[in-house]
Amino acid sequence: MIIQTINLTKRYGKLVALDNLHLNIEEGECFGYIGPNGAGKTTTIKILATLLQPTWGEARVCGKVVGYESRKIRPLIGYVPDFFGAYEDMVVQEYLEFFASAYNINGKQRTRVVNDVLELTDLVYKRDALVDSLSRGMQQRLSVARVLLHDPKVLLLDEPASGLDPRARIEIRELLKELHKMGKTIIISSHILHELAALCNTVGIIEQGNLLFHGSIQEIIRQARMGTKVHISVTEQQDLAAMLLEKATGVKSVAQDNGRLVVELAEQSHDFSGLARLLLDNNFRIREIREEEVNLETAFMRMTKGMVQ
Secondary structure (H helix, E strand, O other), X not given: OOEEEEEEEEEEOOEEEEEEEEEEEOOOOEEEEEOOOOOOHHHHHHHHOOOOOOOEEEEEEOOEEOOOOHHXXXXXXXXXXXXXXXXXXXXXXXXXXXXXXHOOOOHHHHHHHHHHHHHXXXXXXXXXXXXXXXXXXXXXXXXXXXXXXXXXXXXXXXXXXXXXXXXXXXXXHHHHHHHXXXXXXXXXXXXXXXXXXXXXXXXXXXXXXEEEEEEEHHHHHHHHOXXXXXXXXXXOOXXXXXXXXXXXXXXXXXXXXXXXXXXXEOOOOOXXXXXXXXXXXXXXXXXXXXXXXXXXXXXXXXXXXXXXX
């Protein structure tokens, strides 16, 4: 287990930011950490990054205990916060060489490592640009380049796509996919749930400091699925179509929503092909019929209550 927390709790006075958090993350996982603002995501990541001490409980990174063995943990992790520090007077290469020297990477090895991370993050053509002149997306890529200099086992990314335009978000996502293929263990918090679904193999949902779910994308969708819902659109006489469908076998309820009928089937019913036949036999013309998709976003909305601390 490369990341493990046991009863991890963080209090700020009466405010409980984390409440007996239990997390187990295997080596090589890409773990998406999602929840409302103030749920406890950043607090968790900062504790794992050895920047905060828990009030009680335990956090382990690569088998080493945060607080007692923080000096041994820091060479093993790379932490990317949700904001970029100010280094206005440095160019990109100087910035990376400065941080490489902090990890005692010197001489020819430093030059090689800096060149490698510039190439990996597609920043070679920006090596002589002032850091402060970079776009938000390029600064985030530079942040990732910085934490790769010492080849850490674990990457801790707190909202790395925050404030990025669509192209920059895609570029960051593709970079993280490549790092995951290289065997890095990644913990990433984000509000862009469809991108997490494309990137992560496991997710955790946290709200008010409590972990509501921890498992695979498939598991969370299966858990969030509450019966089968079918969206149907007819060309006319929607009210009459709704009355007809309400009497159909296997139909639990019918609701009208933005010009569509939302048909909820009984728990044991999953086949809705008979609904189309019923409508056609009664001379209704169908514009659309489809099963409601349950994805990470709908699962998140169903599992959380939108409460913040």
